[in-house]
Amino acid sequence: MVGDTMTLLSLLGRIMRYFLLRPETLFLLCISLALWSYFFHTDEVRTIVKSSRDAVKMVKGKVAEIMQNERLAGIRVLDAEFSKTWQFKNNNVAVYSIQGRRDHMEDRFEAAADYVKAHLPEALKQHLLSQERGRRDNYPSLLEHRILSVDREMVEKLSANHDEAGTTCLVALLSDRELTVANVGDSRGVLCDKDGNAVALSHDHKPYQLKERKRIKRAGGFISFNGSWRVQGILAMSRSLGDYPLKNLNVVIPDPDIMTFDLDKLQPEFMILASDGLWDAFSNEEAVRFVRERLNEPHFGAKSIVLQSFYRGCPDNITVMVVKFKSSASSSAAGRSKTAE
Template identity: 90%
Template sequence: MIEDTMTLLSLLGRIMRYFLLRPETLFLLCISLALWSYFFHTDEVKTIVKSSRDAVNMVKGKVAEMMQNDRLGGLNVLDAEFSKTWDFKNNNVAVYSIQGRRDHMEDRFEAAADYVKAHLPESLRQQLLSYEREKRESVSSYLSILEQRILAVDRDMVDKLSANHDEAGTTCLVALLSDRELTVANVGDSRGVLCDKDGNAVALSHDHKPYQLKERKRIKRAGGFISFNGSWRVQGILAMSRSLGDYPLKNLNVVIPDPDVLTFDLDKLQPEFMILASDGLWDAFSNEEAVRFVRERLDEPHYGAKSIVLQSFYRGCPDNITVMVVKFKSGPVGSKAEE
């Protein structure tokens, strides 16, 4: 038996030496090493590769841990994870929100989110009313109004929260609907997606993440840095590069409140619905998956919002999850929200 094993090992050794020492094999090996050295010679890329491996291992461990906890805890675990559930439905709009596996509900029950909820809608309403009255003489637009109001709310909030040493921050995603146009402003990593007349997913916003080249360069110019700790974070702290609030990072100018504002032609898109959601949903769904999933469930009481939130949770999302679905109806001049 031992002799047979030794013979087999010897044979394998000869085969490996034969292939490894062949000129074409050595040539391919040298080319591979040269390409690897060329593409991955910088410390930054080496760090990204290593951190990505660490991230994969960490996610695997977290998912396994959550699945084990769900099995062991049964209904008690689910009760705790759904302890802060919030929902809303009115005509063509439905919202569903859960705390999920987070220790706290930050999507809604948090100082920065509460401040923006209390001040931004009313501020926008007043400015829009003034704009509509003076439209002919005004040089403003929906785009500039959204940008001005968001920046103003951030300034006021930073002043107030920093006085109380409250470091809270929040994302901001606003969709403004007129007869023929949809204007969307975004700060942070909440995201909007629209389903057009053909069922295609149309991105309404783009996440502000620290690893994006534009954001990374801006942070570096401001004297900041990003590092990996479960996700890429500004100064090793914040997992998004723009936000409202977060005054310590705002004072360093490494995190900014500047919104991206995009406009969309409703006559051209003739949308069926749009999804506005916190990053918890997008940890579990791509834009296309989310549109397909909700489109099949528009007849449900929450227009699919509740179903996709729960599905995100069951897929292992570790974050708070909040989803708003807005249904549209087609008209002779395009699409508008149902009255």
């Protein structure tokens, strides 16, 4: 008798599971209740339908509230990320910089970066002003000399205070016919020529590069992988200004790479000078295309590409300078087809 009862209950359970609780059966049941309510308007069915509608409204309200709170929270996060920004615009030059997802802003507001900003441009300016009018200077030699001098002075000062700060250095010196670019570290410059092509103005100094790796090994140092390849497991670039502990070991050096470009040949539209945060999210070619489409914006595309880098997930500080060029009023025979505005 007990066995028969268990068999009957088992059979009823299978019927419930395989027929009554199937999605299509439940759907038909709901349709039947709706039709019953429409044609017969029974109080019971109206109560069931009204309760269902109220439940749906309540759930929708809760979902909307959650989405709104998440949206506001996201806006608050973005406000916090973008509250620590720095921007500049003057004639043909625009700069936009954000702290991004880093705990600190190291692109600009940091001891080594501040020191180089305060001393290198002024030293170059004073040297150029002291030259006789019309005299052509050896810009590569000038840039190398001034960069190495600033590094020696900064290392002496920061090491006395046990400040281990370091910085990259990217300098573009523009004359009537030439553009001279000096680079130390992994900030990068790229130029857009008259045909819209990307022309590299510098090359990153990274520890994994064969030339840099050999030099580090000869100095008795090593590189290891810690999220990225790093000198002595610490610094993600092989050349920098400052960083006195690694500088004293001679595994990190301040020597700039310097390149000169013929403006008559390139006839550039603009150039981009940016910290490594941008290049984590954009290739040279992508950056040129992106900015070229936005040169008419207030910041010549600098602000847009910084924010786009952030939205693409860049974890670093991001700083971008865009410099526009224009056609010179002088004749091409004078050798100045393009100059900065």
